[in-house]
Amino acid sequence: MNESLRLYRSITYISDEYIEEAGYQKKQKPFWNRWISVAAAVFIIAAAAAVIHPSPTVNENNDFAILYNKVTEYSPDIVSGFCIYGEELSEAELAAVLPDKLENGIKVRGAAKGYYGWGELVYVVIEFQSDKWDGMVSLYLRDINAEIYSDIIIEPTKIETTRIGDSELTAYEYTDDGGTMLWAEFERDGVRYVFDNNSGLDIEEMKTAMEDVISRYADVYVDFSIFEN
Amino acid sequence: MDDNKIIELYWQRDESAIAETTKKYGRFCYSIAANILSNSADAQECVNDVYLSAWNSIPPQRPDNFRAWLGKVVRNTALNIWNKNHAQKRYSDMEQFLAELDECVPSTGSTDDRLEENDLTEFLDGWLGSLARTDRILFVRRYWYGDSVKSLAGKCGMSANKTAKRLYIIRQSLKTALEKEGYII
Numbered sequence: 082m083n084e085s086l087r088l089y090r091s092i093t094y095i096s097d098e099y100i101e102e103a104g105y106q107k108k109q110k111p112f113w114n115r116w117i118s119v120a121a122a123v124f125i126i127a128a129a130a131a132v133i134h135p136s137p138t139v140n141e142n143n144d145f146a147i148l149y150n151k152v153t154e155y156s157p158d159i160v161s162g163f164c165i166y167g168e169e170l171s172e173a174e175l176a177a178v179l180p181d182k183l184e185n186g187i188k189v190r191g192a193a194k195g196y197y198g199w200g201e202l203v204y205v206v207i208e209f210q211s212d213k214w215d216g217m218v219s220l221y222l223r224d225i226n227a228e229i230y231s232d233i234i235i236e237p238t239k240i241e242t243t244r245i246g247d248s249e250l251t252a253y254e255y256t257d258d259g260g261t262m263l264w265a266e267f268e269r270d271g272v273r274y275v276f277d278n279n280s281g282l283d284i285e286e287m288k289t290a291m292e293d294v295i296s297r298y299a300d301v302y303v304d305f306s307i308f309e310n
Numbered sequence: 311m312d313d314n315k316i317i318e319l320y321w322q323r324d325e326s327a328i329a330e331t332t333k334k335y336g337r338f339c340y341s342i343a344a345n346i347l348s349n350s351a352d353a354q355e356c357v358n359d360v361y362l363s364a365w366n367s368i369p370p371q372r373p374d375n376f377r378a379w380l381g382k383v384v385r386n387t388a389l390n391i392w393n394k395n396h397a398q399k400r401y402s403d404m405e406q407f408l409a410e411l412d413e414c415v416p417s418t419g420s421t422d423d424r425l426e427e428n429d430l431t432e433f434l435d436g437w438l439g440s441l442a443r444t445d446r447i448l449f450v451r452r453y454w455y456g457d458s459v460k461s462l463a464g465k466c467g468m469s470a471n472k473t474a475k476r477l478y479i480i481r482q483s484l485k486t487a488l489e490k491e492g493y494i495i
Contacts, residue, residue: 092434
């Protein structure tokens with residue numbers, strides 16, 4: 082016990098840099114901005130909840146918003162579920178991600194950034210909608226250097242790969258208690274692009290939707306530094 | 311109020327320095343103390359002692375990072391209270407921290423290799439720097455801020471069970487790093 086106490090006491094004097102890094106402090110906003118954020122986020126959640134998987138859960142500890150508690154991390158062999166604190170993307174941030182791309186029948190239904198409780202940005206998510214797909218597709222843009230903890234692991238039931246332009250895209254189909262989930266992903270320039278099927282599309286429909294999105298949003302790119310405070 | 315202005319108030323021996331410190335960092339200080347002492351009255355006593363320490367230490371000190379400096383004083387003060395009282399009182403959170411950190415203590419090494427406290431902190435800084443950012447944050451939140459596993463799980467979006475497992479892996483990594491260098495604590 083003396084040794085562990087010694088260790089505990091030594092931890093007291095670790096570098097200020099590490100103490101600050103872990104010292105999440107909630108961003109302060111004027112209350113009207115905050116309510117606008119809440120309203121917008123609630124809209125996103127409500128829109129998502131109407132067509133997505135099972136009902137999203139709300140973390141009571143978060144004043145802003147929550148995206149989903151499920152289906153957010155992707156890799157060839159796992160699905161991970163975890164809670165992410167969500168916050169509406171500002172118009173400027175959205176414009177930085179999608180400059181002059183809001184056209185030709187595809188609508189951006191909502192956009193948000195997701196981060197861990199200590200403020201680390203995990204990803205940006207944009208929800209696209211088009212009459213052509215009869216539903217909605219989410220595009221997650223994630224810095225591949227950001228480590229994301231996984232919690233739920235499910236083997237995919239179906240995998241398909243396809244090429245869209247220069248990108249090799251892999252589609253995964255998963256089934257769990259919440260029904261069938263489908264997404265596809267590729268990586269480019271340090272960003273992982275993940276399409277999440279939010280409205281019951283099958284793989285063929287998903288590929289069509291993704292082709293449509295990618296062809297129109299070919300140069301979508303996230304410079305994650307724009308989100309640094 | 312800006313930290314530099316608060317520190318300036320201390321230097322001017324203006325008692326509003328303590329009120330401003332309480333206003334800005336009271337909750338922060340209390341949470342660290344309460345996480346160690348698991349007792350509201352002791353935690354409040356600890357925080358009051360911290361304000362007195364700040365008053366007595368500034369000047370001559372002028373902390374570069376007031377928040378981190380205060381946090382370190384809180385931890386030290388809380389540990390002193392724990393040391394003084396733990397024979398009579400049960401501090402379950404602190405006992406849990408120590409039990410967990412006990413897993414990091416290497417079983418090998420000689421007394422010649424015992425690290426001085428300063429060297430141990432330096433070693434910890436180096437080891438923390440080698441961790442992935444999320445692991446480093448988890449470790450610091452748990453063993454510096456004293457967050458509960460449940461609270462940490464909420465912050466990183468994992469189950470409590472998974473968070474505990476992750477922390478175990480991180481502690482094992484510290485133990486391995488200490489053993490690799492042949493150190494004992």
